[in-house]
Amino acid sequence: MTLNNLHDVYHDQLQDLYSACKQSLEATTELGRAASDKELSEALIAGANGISEGMDKIKSLCATHDIDPEGEHCKGMEGLVKEARAHGLEEDFGDDATRDAMIISQYQRMVHYALAGYGTLAAFANRLDLDEDGAILSKLLDDTYDGDRHMTEIATQGGVNKQAA
Template identity: 40%
Template sequence: MAEIETLQELYVDELKDLWSANDQMAKALKKILGQATNGKLKDMLQASQDGIAKHTDVLKALIEGQDEKLKKEHCKGMEGLVAEALKHTVEEAPKTGPVLDAAIIAQYQRMTHYGITGFGTVAAFAKALKLDDDATKLEAAVADMHKGDDLMSELAESAVNVEAVKG
């Protein structure tokens, strides 16, 4: 990473970091998706893949819009979250389906919350830089992620966690 001296440079660096985070989460979800036993959870994880791809396209366009080289900046934060997610859902996964599904939702939400925070931060940077179109696109991505997170919470509370208690 180059020395960052301006908010514009920080903005671009963070966009590149988020691109890496998205790619890492997408790869992890491909592995996790096969572990899910609840049909609705599988559908939601697949829909999330589509959302991540859409948000990645937004990030790439915003980076190019800043006349920057289209290149990722490896995100170590998501690297850690992905390692934890795979540990708890694939490598050392619970044996029973509903408990495994509950673990999947927990890990999905941890990674999603990281994305919400990151996208929210760069949206605030875009506003400060008077990049109103960028800010609008980033805020829309945050809203998408919040919606997915809310749907996961609803599924967990109404079905998955209830089934997990039963064993």
């Protein structure tokens, strides 16, 4: 497909982010099962729920623009998911806290990709005067930031990093 204007780029990136979310959903669920810290496990389950809700909203946005949300495969998230599995699930760890610290780092890498995607799409929507789209994407961006900050709190204030040290 030729990308001729910002509308085309916006549509392409909606599909890319949908793919990214779809891939990270499964990995986040797996990381949640592997986490030993109860608060971390619960946060990852909440993260998976948030990803699923985001996918539903992206799918709805795609429908309003008559595009298939499955139209792209996000290679960036494919790599991040591969890394998350290799480093957070398949690696050998001396103790559970060390694994939990690694799980947080791998999850946050995936989340930061989503933050970039939501932020970019919100900016595109606003430039294209797609006010409703922009509001939805800005809300998803805010929710994703909240989840990322919560994960940082679990690592630093909740004690995961301290226990791993």
